[in-house]
Structure formats: structure tokens, C-alpha cells
Amino acid sequence: MSVRNQSSEQSAESVHRAGFACFVGRPNAGKSTLTNALVGKKVAITSNRPQTTRHTVRGIVHRPDAQLILVDTPGLHKPRTLLGERLNDVVRATWAEVDVIGFCLPANEKLGPGDRFIAKELAGIKRTPKVAVVTKTDLVDSKTLAEQLIALDQLGKELGFEWAEIVPVSAVGDQQVGLLADLLIPMMPKSPPLYPEGDLTDEPEQVMVAELIREAALEGVRDELPHSIAVVVEEMLPREDRPADRPLLDIHANIYIERPSQKGIIIGPKGKRLKDVGIQSRKQIEALLGTPVFLDLHVKVAKDWQRDPKQLRKLGF
Ligand SMILES: Nc1nc2c(ncn2[C@@H]2O[C@H](COP(=O)(O)OP(=O)(O)OP(=O)(O)O)[C@@H](O)[C@H]2O)c(=O)[nH]1
Numbered sequence: 001m002s003v004r005n006q007s008s009e010q011s012a013e014s015v016h017r018a019g020f021a022c023f024v025g026r027p028n029a030g031k032s033t034l035t036n037a038l039v040g041k042k043v044a045i046t047s048n049r050p051q052t053t054r055h056t057v058r059g060i061v062h063r064p065d066a067q068l069i070l071v072d073t074p075g076l077h078k079p080r081t082l083l084g085e086r087l088n089d090v091v092r093a094t095w096a097e098v099d100v101i102g103f104c105l106p107a108n109e110k111l112g113p114g115d116r117f118i119a120k121e122l123a124g125i126k127r128t129p130k131v132a133v134v135t136k137t138d139l140v141d142s143k144t145l146a147e148q149l150i151a152l153d154q155l156g157k158e159l160g161f162e163w164a165e166i167v168p169v170s171a172v173g174d175q176q177v178g179l180l181a182d183l184l185i186p187m188m189p190k191s192p193p194l195y196p197e198g199d200l201t202d203e204p205e206q207v208m209v210a211e212l213i214r215e216a217a218l219e220g221v222r223d224e225l226p227h228s229i230a231v232v233v234e235e236m237l238p239r240e241d242r243p244a245d246r247p248l249l250d251i252h253a254n255i256y257i258e259r260p261s262q263k264g265i266i267i268g269p270k271g272k273r274l275k276d277v278g279i280q281s282r283k284q285i286e287a288l289l290g291t292p293v294f295l296d297l298h299v300k301v302a303k304d305w306q307r308d309p310k311q312l313r314k315l316g317f
């Protein structure tokens, strides 16, 4: 008996926690930016266009006594395409797998029907603690922020649950980001580390490269076009016959759009836009992989891919 007591005391001193927290919220709420800020590195692409994230991205925060695995999810929205439905399914499937759910609401936008809808669904998940995160606090004054915090508190009460925490953060302004991690970690179960030390994500390199190209392609396009863009890396190979001290990685990627009429917009006058996308993303890819890159980009039409199950499968959804 006494031996058992002793060992439990010992383990209480050196308890290590590891587990999963997901961020949910409507598109553009700042989930991916917050994930990156917590991890300290870009693991998920971001943009000012809604519905940027299209798959769950895991980012890993390492502490001496804990590992916090963040699961960034696509923004939950009213689906208008098969892709939209698939994305929403991915989000809901994630809720069942995590130890805490972080509901993200931007400080600079009124709590609306989209947020209510999500929070109502969360209310149905009884056993998982829910943390409310007010994002983008750098965009509002303290009065507006206080109102948002109160609105969230009331929303929880209306829906019959209590937020475990309500935390205001600014990922861009680096306000309270560390505090959020401090609050989430004690909610993780006791567990040894789940990922190797130093791993910041489990995203395959090929996927990250495709995402960086898509991020660059999203820059400056409007209306429906952002949703129409998909990127697939077809090949990544070190160039042969290169001296060891001057390696070059050849990357061949296709940018898919949905209609022939969109091709001109992506490519731009005299190919200028596509060239800029190449320059922009190549810089990011080189920083990510730590090697010089030759990037070969092609624009292709995958007709109405967001609505076509076969095309979706080909594009990895
Ligand atoms: N000023 C400010 N802008 C932010 C902050 N966090 C995110 N943003 C901006 O908000 C926009 C959306 O950010 P994302 O992180 O891509 O949003 P998301 O919730 O992941 O969006 P989806 O993937 O579409 O669901 C981007 O333009 C970000 O730069 C913040 O703390 N402050």
C-alpha cells in the first residue's frame, strides 16, 4: 500500500500532459493565424478570403512538461458545394477526437447567426470542455472587446453550458497567445509526448508546398475565384547532376481552376500574375525546405471540381 502511495506522489511531481485542442469557428475567424502563432511557425496557410483552410492541420506546441497538439479546422459554414459539405464533415469529425474545443470569434465582428449555429452544435458535445477565444483583439477598443466577452458568456448560458474559459487574444499583435496555451495545457490528459521532440506539424512536405502555392495564388483574387483554386504538387525531385554544395529541388505543380474563363485571371496579362505567384511561393517553399527550388507551375481546368465527386477525389478530398 505504502509503495503505491509513494509512486503516485512521485508521478504527481513530474506529470507530463499531451493531447489535442481544436479550433473551430466560421470562415475567416483567425483560426489558422492563431494556430501558427501558438506553434511559432507557419504550419497552416492564411488569407483574408473566407474558407482558406481545407483540411485539418495539426500544429504542435512543445513545453518541458506538455505537448499541446492544435487541430486547425476549416471554417464551418453553410455549404453550397460538395466540397463545402466535405469540409464541414471533417470539422465535426474532429470534435469527437479532441480533449478541448476552442471556439473562435473575431473581436471586430458581431456575434451572428453563423456563430450561434456553431455554438449550438458544440453545446451538444457534453463531455468535451469548450473554451471561447475572442480573436483579433488588436482591431477593437476595450469597450467593444468587453461587449464581445459578455456576448459570449451569455451565449453559453443561453445554450445551457459554461465556457471553461473565455480568452481574448491577438495572434497578429502577439497578445495573450502564450496565455491561451497555458490555459489549454492543464485540460490535456496525463500522457507521454505523442510526437517526436521538435516536430511542429505532421503535414507532409508535399502538402505544405501545395498549400504555400495556393496561399500565393489566393492573394489578390476576388469573388468566387479563391474557392475555385486547388493546387496539387505532382513531383518533387532533386535535380540530377548538381554538385553537393549547390542542390536544386525541382517542383512541378498544377494550379486547378473550375472554368476556362478563370484561366486568364490566374495567369494575368502576359503571364504576370502566375509569375508573381511563382516568385512569392518559391520564397516561402525555399524557407520551409531550406533548399533552392525550381518551381514549375501549370494552370489547368478541372471542370466544376467543387461539385464533382470524382474530381474531388482526384484533388484529395
Ligand atoms: N488584425 C488581425 N488580423 C488577424 C488576426 N488573426 C487573423 N487575422 C486575419 O484574419 C484573416 C483570416 O485569418 P485566418 O487565420 O486565415 O482565418 P481562418 O479562421 O483560418 O479562416 P478559414 O480557414 O477560412 O476558416 C487573415 O487576413 C488574417 O491575417 C489578428 O489577431 N489580428
Ligand SMILES: [Mg+2]
Pocket (backbone or CB within 6 Å): 031, 032, 033, 044, 045, 046, 052, 053, 072, 073, 074, 075
Ligand atoms: Mg484557416
